Amino acid sequence: MSQQRRYSVSQNWKEQVAVKGEYVSYVRARPNLPTGTSETQTCIFTLLYQFFIEHTYLKVQRRRARGQALIQPGGGTLALPQLIILRHHFRKVEQKFPQPAFEFYRKMPDNSGARTGPPGLNLLSLDGGGITGLSSLLIIKEIMSRAQANSQQDGILKPCELFDMIAGTGTGAISAVMLGRLRMSIDDAIRSYTQLTRRVFSERKLTFTGETGAFKATVLERELKAMLCRAVGDEDAKMMEDQQPDEDVRCKVVVYAMSSYNLTSALPIAFRSYPSTATSARCAIWQALRATTAHPYMFKGIEVDVEGTDLKSMFTHGGLGCANPTPRLLEEARQEYPGRSVASITSIGTGHPRTIQIVTGRTRSSWTTGEAMTKVMRVAQEMAEGSERVAEEIARRFTDVGSGYYRLNVQQGIQGVEASEWERLDEIAAHTRAYLDQIEVKLKIDRLVKEISQKTAVWETSHIDGRVPIALKVMRDSIRSLPPSSSRFTGREEYITKARAYFTSGSQGRRVFVLYGLGGAGKTQIALRCAEELREQ
Known part of the structure; x- marks a missing residue:
């Protein structure tokens, strides 16, 4: 802004200070303006102040000419009434200034390493495991304790404020719902979990021939409903929320159960807390949790009308084929957050399992037929419920990245x-x-908390679930010769990331990505920069 265009307000310094303080407070509260170092913020606020004075000074002069008071009735230092500042002028400034402010901010020398696109997503996966699910909650408590220490938040930091999506199965699903859907603090979740498990598993039922489940499903349902009443005041609260909170702070929750009618493909049924393009089971929270915890040896199955068509499905334990829901969580993130990036993946187990083995005797007569079948069935069950094999596959997938994926699981005891x-x-x-007292575990959690807090993008969601990308050589050969983008071009990472993810999504056929906006907004430079990055890949 040129010196000639600045209005002199030195004679009205009280007005100047009051107006500046009010507008700076307004700008700091705006979520659509960026933050940075104190030096950068000072430059931005100075520019905003000059811009504000230039556009309001004539209004001040008009009020003085009309004989209207510039000081609020009863005294005070505010030169302009709040209504004029907040209702009349800020609306016009908000329409004219945010985009130039963004561009000015991005061109500041000390902002070269700042994030310009949307923040990376934090994903949390919770294994099933019965009573030992308490271990997962205690590990999360350690994560939250360190995150709270690094946070500027005055109140208690909740997991739903730290993680963007939580998936769980079995008792891990109960934890996921408590933390994400019911938005409990970690301490409240631990208390609710221990109370529920003590009451549900403290009394075995008398079983007869043909019955399934060693514990009463009615007790489990009663305790789940009691937990819901304490948390939200409604025992029949729906799994899918009716009114969604703001997209930037919402924590999405998905839990999994297996259909008793078809276990062939080991594909679980998803119970989501959010609308989705995929088919979602619509039922009460307690029904979803009953479905995912219906272990054949513990509780009888449950029939749920998942689609509201009076056609019920019988469900069994989600851990049968989906004990570690991390792969499903990655698929869900790709589907629900297209064009976004992931900052961290946290997978928490319920304790390392014992070694699965079949020890045969030296002679065929060492086992009776019944003993052999029992042992084989036991081994098959443990293999189906095993989560470490899946954890190893996921760890291998992210080996070359070096950061972002963390598996936490108690090894001994x-x-x-x-x-x-x-x-x-x-x-x-x-x-x-x-x-948690082990030094390597402490260091791992320190790195995890740092990445969760920073939300730095590590992987794009388009290939987070392991799908093979389209051959880049074919794409590179198909990019015609184009002029280079401007060396002064900066910013617009959000649009470049979306376009790049779209063209590398792996979909077949011709793909068209439309950029539209006012003249001079930067459409051509965005397209050229995107083409250059695709060619470099």
């Missing part, structure tokens, strides 16, 4: 704890604390 041994909760907590 929990192997012998059965899923229903509620009286060993204190023992589980002790083994988890010992695990």
Whole structure:
């Protein structure tokens, strides 16, 4: 802004200070303006102040000419009434100034390393595991404690404020719903979890021939409904939220259960807390949790009308084929957040399992037929419910990245704890604390908390689930000769990222990406820069 165009307000310094302070407070509260170093912010606020004075000074003069008071009735230092500042002028400034402010900010020398696109997503996956699910919550408590120490937030930081999407199965689904859908603090979730497991598993039922489940499903349903009443005041609250909170702060939750009628493909049914283009089961929260925890050895199955058509489906334990929901979570993130990037993937187990093995005797007569079948069935169940194999596959997928994926799971002490041994909760907590005291685990959690807090994009969601990208050589050969983009071009990373993700999504056929806007907005430079990046890939 030229010196000649600035209005002199030195004689009205009280007006100047009041107007500046009011507008700076307004700008700091605006979510669509960026933040940066104090030096950058000072430059921006100075420019905003000059811009504001230039456009309001004539209004001040008009009020003085009309004999209207510039000081609020009863005294005070505010030169302009709040209504004029907030209602009349700021609306015009907001329409004219945010985009230039963005461009000015991005061109500042000390902002070269700042994030210009949307923040990276934080994903959380929780394994199923019965009683040992307490271990997962204690690990999350450690993460939240460190994140709270690094946060500027005065109140208690909740997991739903830290993670963008949480997936769970079995008892991990209960934890996911408590933290994400019900928005509990981690301490409240731990208390609710221990209370629920103690009451559900403290009394076995008498079983007869043909019955399934060693524990009463009615007790589980009663405790789930009681938990919902304490949290939201409605025992029949729906899994899918009716009124969605703001997109930037919402935590999406998805839990999985298996259909008893078809286990061939081991594809689970998803119960989501958010609308989706994919088919979603629509039911109450307690029904979704009953479905995912219906382990054949513990609870009988449950029939749920998932589509509202009076056609019910029978569900069984989500851990049968989906004990570790991380792969499903990555698929869900790709589907729900197209064009976005992921900052961190946190996968938390419920304790390292014991070794799965079949020890055969030296002679065929060492096992009876019944014993052999029992052992084989036991091994098959443990293999189906195994989560470490999936964790190893996911870790191998992200080996070359070097950061972003974290698997946390207690290694020793929990192997012998059965899923229903509620009286060993204190023992589980002790083994988890010992695990968290290990130096390598502390360092891992420190790195994890740093990446969660910074939300720096690591991978694009278009290939986060492991799908093979389209051959880049074909794309490179198909890009015709184009003029180079301007060396002064800066910013617009959000649009470039979306366009690049669209053209590398792997879909077949001709693809067209339309950029539209006012003349001089930068459409040509965005297209040229995107083409250059695709060619470099």
